[in-house]
Amino acid sequence: MSTAAGTPRTRTADTRTAVVAGATSASGIALTRRLVADGFTVVAVGSDAGRLEAAFAGSDGVDRRVCDLTDEIAVGGLAEQVLAGHGGANALFHLVGGWRGGRGITSQTTADLDVLHRSVFVTLFNTSRAFYDQLAERSGRLAAVTATAVASPTAANASYAAVKASVDAWLQAVAQGFAREGTGAAATAVVVKALVDDAMRQQHPERTFPGFTHVDDLARLLASLPESTAGEVNGARIDAERAQPSARG
Ligand SMILES: NC(=O)c1ccc[n+]([C@@H]2O[C@H](COP(=O)([O-])OP(=O)(O)OC[C@H]3O[C@@H](n4cnc5c(N)ncnc54)[C@H](OP(=O)(O)O)[C@@H]3O)[C@@H](O)[C@H]2O)c1
Numbered sequence: 642m643s644t645a646a647g648t649p650r651t652r653t654a655d656t657r658t659a660v661v662a663g664a665t666s667a668s669g670i671a672l673t674r675r676l677v678a679d680g681f682t683v684v685a686v687g688s689d690a691g692r693l694e695a696a697f698a699g700s701d702g703v704d705r706r707v708c709d710l711t712d713e714i715a716v717g718g719l720a721e722q723v724l725a726g727h728g729g730a731n732a733l734f735h736l737v738g739g740w741r742g743g744r745g746i747t748s749q750t751t752a753d754l755d756v757l758h759r760s761v762f763v764t765l766f767n768t769s770r771a772f773y774d775q776l777a778e779r780s781g782r783l784a785a786v787t788a789t790a791v792a793s794p795t796a797a798n799a800s801y802a803a804v805k806a807s808v809d810a811w812l813q814a815v816a817q818g819f820a821r822e823g824t825g826a827a828a829t830a831v832v833v834k835a836l837v838d839d840a841m842r843q844q845h846p847e848r849t850f851p852g853f854t855h856v857d858d859l860a861r862l863l864a865s866l867p868e869s870t871a872g873e874v875n876g877a878r879i880d881a882e883r884a885q886p887s888a889r890g
Pocket residue numbers: 662663664665666667668669686687688689692693708709710711735736737738739760761764785786787788789833834835836837
């Protein structure tokens with residue numbers, strides 16, 4: 642079950658609520674800050690209370706929730722709490738990732754595939770089902786981050802690319818559901834090659850990170866989705882670098 646901590650804004654009829662699933666990574670922190678700056682109350686979700694507290698303690702507008710997103714029952718409880726405490730979710734941003742690879746096809750392991758499937762896909766499967774009705778009723782937005790590896794998989798990252806492809810397929814299916822039911826909701830895939838943040842740049846000043854997307858640019862792109870019309874973004878697969886070339890070079 643999820644547990645709560647934090648300082649959510651006082652709810653008014655105009656308050657919009659976004660759930661960030663996987664909020665404690667650099668990308669999750671950047672997105673949460675961006676959404677709060679845009680006026681959202683953010684339900685920041687992670688599996689570890691300490692990491693959530695370290696990231697968001699004292700942050701106005703952030704409701705910290707501990708929830709194992711691989712646990713279907715716990716995610717159902719989280720969705721009920723968001724409905725009861727915030728009047729429902731207007732957006733769900735899925736940022737739970739992970740990476741496992743090998744040297745080639747025969748070195749892909751069942752254990753690694755299982756880890757990737759649970760972390761990358763099951764967490765999206767659980768959250769998008771649990772929040773589907775809330776998003777459909779509120780013309781909401783669902784977005785998840787997928788990878789260029791789907792379109793250009795290698796033998797070394799075969800399991801990762803295959804699991805990320807399942808994310809793309811699932812988002813397309815959710816998009817079809819939103820459209821078929823005549824909702825104003827939208828499901829969108831945002832595609833990145835890799836992410837970079839300021840700490841990585843400082844640790845490796847010799848690297849140029851070609852094709853990487855800065856987490857602040859990803860946050861800006863994701864946070865813009867609620868301002869787009871559903872027709873523009875439902876079922877879309879948006880290349881983060883093409884959509885929003887980084888000013889950082
Ligand atoms: N990093 C890259 O270069 C890259 C490349 C291509 C695509 N992407 C995609 O971009 C997105 C963000 O990537 P990232 O690298 O910032 O993500 P990440 O480092 O994998 O962050 C994972 C986040 O999810 C949380 N989390 C993990 N398992 C969880 C669970 N069972 N229940 C609840 N929370 C859980 C983690 O927090 P706790 O540990 O506190 O639970 C953390 O906040 C992901 O979808 C990733 O696949 C990233």
